[in-house]
Amino acid sequence: MKNKNRFSRRLFIKSSTVAGIGLGVYGNAFSLSLKVASDYSQGKRVGIIGLDTSHSIAFTKVLNTHKEDSQYLGYHVVAAYPYGSKDIKSSMDRIPGYTEEIQKLGVDIVNSIGDLLQKVDVVLLETNDGKIHLEQAMEVFKARKRMFIDKPMTASLSDAKAIFEASQKFKIPVFSSSSLRYITGIEKIDKSTVIGASTFSPAELEPSHPDLFWYGIHGVETLFTVMGTGCESVSRVSTKDTDVVTGIWEDGRIGTFRGTRTGIHDYGGTVFTKTENVVLGPYAGYEPLLLEIVKYFETGIVPVQPEETLEILAFMEAADISKKQGGKSVSIKELMDKK
The missing domain is CATH 3.40.50.720 (NAD(P)-binding Rossmann-like Domain)
Structure with missing residues (x-):
């Protein structure tokens, strides 16, 4: 609450x-x-x-x-x-x-x-x-x-x-x-027990978009699906081939996203809970997302709340700012409050 x-x-x-x-x-x-x-x-x-x-x-x-x-x-x-x-x-x-x-x-x-x-x-x-x-x-x-x-x-x-x-x-x-919100294994997790998570996905870049918006969104969406909202700050380590973005949630939990531009084109992660560590993957395809879309078309009830989507975008935008500032921590609150 x-x-x-x-x-x-x-x-x-x-x-x-x-x-x-x-x-x-x-x-x-x-x-x-x-x-x-x-x-x-x-x-x-x-x-x-x-x-x-x-x-x-x-x-x-x-x-x-x-x-x-x-x-x-x-x-x-x-x-x-x-x-x-x-x-x-x-x-x-x-x-x-x-x-x-x-x-x-x-x-x-x-x-x-x-x-x-x-x-x-x-x-x-x-x-x-x-x-x-x-x-x-x-x-x-x-x-x-x-x-x-x-x-x-x-x-x-x-x-x-x-x-x-x-x-x-x-x-x-x-x-x-992203369809990665429904990656295999995520349905087994009691999100109230999650104490942290680490996800990964490809993160190819497109100069016309903030770095993670173009493709890193997939792994970031997975991260927020299990962690929920409440991320306060973001810092990013970036090289030519890899990004590692760390978010600190207001309750002290830590979530990380690893974006890759070389090696295997794959998606997944590990969710740390109070009772077990759950490995996510493989990718489940488009069908789970499409089933949610048609339910929404029929009922008007959205499966993802606006504030979660906005926080995901703020996380990725903060990661770009952190990269430009040499990896410094960036407040998500400031971005969310910005007009």
Whole structure:
């Protein structure tokens, strides 16, 4: 409860109306969205924004293959808007091939987000470029459609705050998550017993994004999934091939993330609990995340609270600052309180 109250005070201080929003008020807002569910279209047509990532193809294959599977509640992809990064070459180069591939799966290609929103009930915002997520998300909010935002949620903490503010304004709950939140082994952990954790994932860099936002997010998301919110400070040791980021939680627990750019491309970690040490892995694929997404599409209940997502982004942003300052400890509170 201490953690929740602490971060409730920190979130969204841009205006007096928004300043008080925290876990409790978010819960009320999302309950409100459920209360007016009769006004919300319960169709099963999914639209994709962004064909510059392999996630778009993978998600479509799972959903459309399992259209008759009761677990996926009938949600299936019917239309996609290809764009997409405009200045990240590795992403832009994928668009033609992924566009052709998704058409073979029976998905219509449209010329704008506006056109997409006319054809679908819910949206997967898959654009690989977090810099344009706020702009794209605003179109979806204005159309009052539920939306999942894939990693990286944004390319800055400030943009993520703006997205959650818009979520409140339009009364449309939204969430973002890496599929590594559901890595094998994590479901066995009683999180109330966790005394520390060490996770790892690849952490390739993209100059247009803060270092860990681009790929390190996967291992950081795993870390917060088991540790929960309440990280107070972050320090980072960085070399050409490896990052080690250490977070100190307000109750004295320590969590570390190791990001790799050489060696085996793998994900995992160790969770230290009061009774045992639990090894995480292997990667469980996209299906566990997609099951949570379709539940959210159906109910409007988000599986990841906004303050946890914001703290994850603050952790990664603080890691960048620490790197620039030669590994000095950086306060997350200062970042969360920054306008």
